[in-house]
Amino acid sequence: MAMEIGGLLTSAGINIGLAALFLLMYSVFSKQPNNAGVYFGRDLLRQRKLNKLRERTLESFIPSVGWIVRAWRFTEAEVLETAGLDALVFLRVFNLSTKLFAICACLGAILAPLYYTVKHDSPSQIYTESFDHFTILNLNHGSKRYWVIFGSVYFISFCAYILLYLEYSSITKKRLEYLHNARPQPDQFSVLVRAIPKPSEGKSHSDMVEEFFTEYHPGSYTSHQMIYNAGHIESMIHKFELLQDEIGWMKKLDPSKRKPKRAGLCGLYGPKIDPIERLTAKLEDLHGKIRQAQHDVLHKNKEIPAAVVTFRNRRGAAVAAQSQQAENPMSWVTEWAPEPRDVYWPNLSVSFSQLWIRQIFVGVLVFLTTILYTIPNAFVQGVGNINILKNWKYMPKIVVVILDFPGVAWFVEGYLSTLLLAALLYFIPPMLLALSQLEGPSSKSNQERNAAAKFFYFLAGPVFFIQVLSASVLDEVEFLTDPAEIPLRLASDIPRQATFFMSYIMTTGWAGFPLEILQIGLLILNMLKRHTLKEDSNHPELELYSLPYYRVIPQLLLFILVGLVYAVIAPLLPPFLLVYFALGYVVFKNQIMHVYEPAYETGGQYWPQVHNRIVAALFLMQITFVGIFQTSMSTRVSALVVPLPILTILYYQYCLKRFYPVFVRFSVESTTKKDAEDERKGMKDEITKCLEKAYLHPALHPVELTRRASDSNTDPLLPSADSSSMA
Incomplete structure (x- = not known):
């Protein structure tokens, strides 16, 4: 009707x-x-x-x-x-x-x-x-x-x-x-590599990546950053940031409104201390645990079979990202790396064979x-x-x-x-x-x-x-x-x-x-x-x-x-x-x-x-x-x-x-022209700087006890159109 x-x-x-x-x-x-x-x-x-x-x-x-x-x-x-x-x-x-x-x-x-x-x-x-x-x-x-x-x-x-x-x-x-x-942005020179084959005895996935790209991309390969499973550290950092927020909120309160609590279990016994002191102690303790966890991940070989590989120029990255790397199409699978702020880190630990x-x-x-x-x-x-x-x-x-x-x-x-x-x-x-x-x-x-x-x-x-x-x-x-x-x-x-x-x-x-x-x-x-x-x-x-x-x-x-x-x-x-x-x-x-x-x-x-x-x-x-x-x-x-x-x-x-x-x-023509233009403008140092630790897991960056003004969610995610990502 x-x-x-x-x-x-x-x-x-x-x-x-x-x-x-x-x-x-x-x-x-x-x-x-x-x-x-x-x-x-x-x-x-x-x-x-x-x-x-x-x-x-x-x-x-x-x-x-x-x-x-x-x-x-x-x-x-x-x-x-x-x-x-x-x-x-x-x-x-x-x-x-x-x-x-x-x-x-x-x-x-x-x-x-x-x-x-x-x-x-x-x-x-x-x-x-x-x-x-x-x-x-x-x-x-x-x-x-x-x-x-x-x-x-x-x-x-x-x-x-x-x-x-x-x-x-x-x-x-x-x-x-x-x-x-x-x-220049990191993703213009970087390729995400997944399905890295299992390394032979005495070698790591990092060694495998170094050998493979040195051999098959000798003129353009520069370095790589392995992907680590650092999800447990992310949860610790989240708690760390919540504590920082709580301390910042407490500092805004009038001292007369901050009621001291006992230091013992559930505030039932022990000397009375100011809430800010108690939260600061918890913050310092958590800070030490985070630093130790980061050290363990980086130095105890907790890498996963995925890496971000960087190249000297865009042309080299384009060739690597848009071509089949190995005879077996299910290994050494490459794609353009997302720009660093766009990476969804939890999914990088997913095995390539599980995706389908x-x-x-x-x-x-x-x-x-x-x-x-x-x-x-x-x-x-x-x-x-x-x-x-x-x-x-x-x-x-x-x-x-x-x-x-x-x-x-x-x-x-x-x-x-x-x-x-x-x-x-x-x-x-x-x-x-x-x-x-x-x-x-x-x-x-x-x-x-x-x-x-x-x-x-x-x-x-x-x-x-x-x-x-x-x-x-x-x-x-x-x-x-x-x-x-x-x-x-x-x-x-x-x-x-x-x-x-x-x-x-x-x-x-x-x-x-x-x-x-x-x-x-x-x-x-x-x-x-x-x-x-x-x-x-x-x-x-x-x-x-x-x-x-x-x-x-x-x-x-x-x-x-x-x-x-x-x-x-x-x-x-x-x-x-x-x-x-x-x-x-x-x-x-x-x-x-x-x-x-x-x-x-x-x-x-x-x-x-x-x-x-x-x-x-x-x-x-x-x-x-x-x-x-x-x-x-x-x-x-x-x-x-x-x-x-x-x-x-x-x-x-x-x-x-x-x-x-x-x-x-990305065509070879456009990437080659862009590389030549950057070289003509003398932007090599800027390119090198933009690649430094760009794809290090956020949970593995140093954590500071005192939050800087720029460490907030008010940082601009897109500085300007001319400094945005290529991919």
Whole structure:
């Protein structure tokens, strides 16, 4: 049953009201000096002057939209310099989507009246009608208006090809420029080596690495750093840092509030001592244990069969990282080393032979999770259908009576179901990230890209297809076993769910993006710190977080999928997406420049994943219209649409060969030019310095009893774009 337009308007009213409220709250809260650490953490980190913060005057409590203008004025060059290429690519996804759906919205201005005027002469009582009257479902079988639909499908497809090609080409150029301008970094000269063969008697893994690379890479190999299993030391260092924090907090307290405790067991006996003295003694004892554990790891041969090998130049590293080292492809396996801050050290101790087993295990877990998720998703579908709720035999009579009240049905169908779906999906990305870590990738960026891919498939499965098809699990299995029925089934079921996705767009975007910029969680935490821990508001301890690409990008791709599939079927949907992407662009541009601190830099490696998912969405749209024309006109007309999926596959294959290699490999040409340029600039000393102990396990670095100012989580993770990683 399709949602009435009144239900859609109810959802729009609620979400627009929430969006306005959140944006007004942000406008006021961001002007308060006490909230600088929440809304301008990156500016404080770099000691930028915050002119937008004011003292508590009447003006500071008056809402304004100045932040929107300031965010919009940031140029691509400023984003690249401040946050790196990954952040710029992320924003360009919003930009690309805005252009694409602006075209679709303009086309919709023609298609919507075309559908509605088939059976309506005037828009009387439009708010009580089904939204189906504004979709392709309103056309009669064999109507000549389908030829307009036919032309629209071709028009959108070619617009998408052009926009995607231009974007891929532009981002590829920016990646090459970015790599060319990057200053020397350890990962540009380093290769991660795994599956080192078992050493013969009297030799160590380190000896094996030295002999192998000296023999087979004699002109470029310089040194190596073995990987050690130092996880137990990490836990000790964590306790050490917590003790340092506790001592620092104690020192801020008034001496009269620090109650002395007895030195004996549980404070039951012995002389009374000051808490700071007691904690300092524990800190010194733990410091000695950490130093001893580090000595044992480094000098008692606790290395594992993995190492980071460094080379004299980038060309040598590229040859080693991108070639097979031994006759047995399962030994001496090489790959580009992640940049030091991107390394996920626990996974380096995972045996290379275990990786594929872990991948299979995680794949099964993700599949089972997806299947199990259909149960709560079916519940959400039930909530969104007022007739199902009324006819459920366990439903209390009082609830049935309430559902008959004016406006209640619109609220339940138009807003409640999408709110429940958004709540159910909130916990999925962290779970998928944990599973991606279990798979064994050596870098955090790889884990997040894997988690993003899993989350997109999760959204495309239970959220999109199950929501669209709205059938039992057994029906879906039967449906999938007959591929010939797929276009016909999509053609009949997709148009009926347009209003659900419109409401979902508003719930997660129109209200979700303002909630993102408000940072309600960090705001509450900041208030608790100031009022409970008495933290100095003028010198707050900054806790900066990185942008959760693995959570946000799949959501964007889902709505691109929805938008492309529904652009012609339900032409009133693209304007909703236009608002979604325009608002998201401004919000995340503001967050990238003022709030989020990059945790790594991959040089735009998210883009191929984004591009491929958009191409898949375009392919699904075209397959859907093969079914629509087959059921609504004739097989002959349907055959005229078949060239489009073929063109999409050819376009994808071209991009795979022309652009994709730039994002996964480094050419001998570019690395040789970069090496020659560094030599010409006399940067050999800088290169040598950047390689010194770059890949020593963090737990094996010296631990100081007194924390230096730079030993905090406020250190910039990305100094500047020109000093970022090559890989």
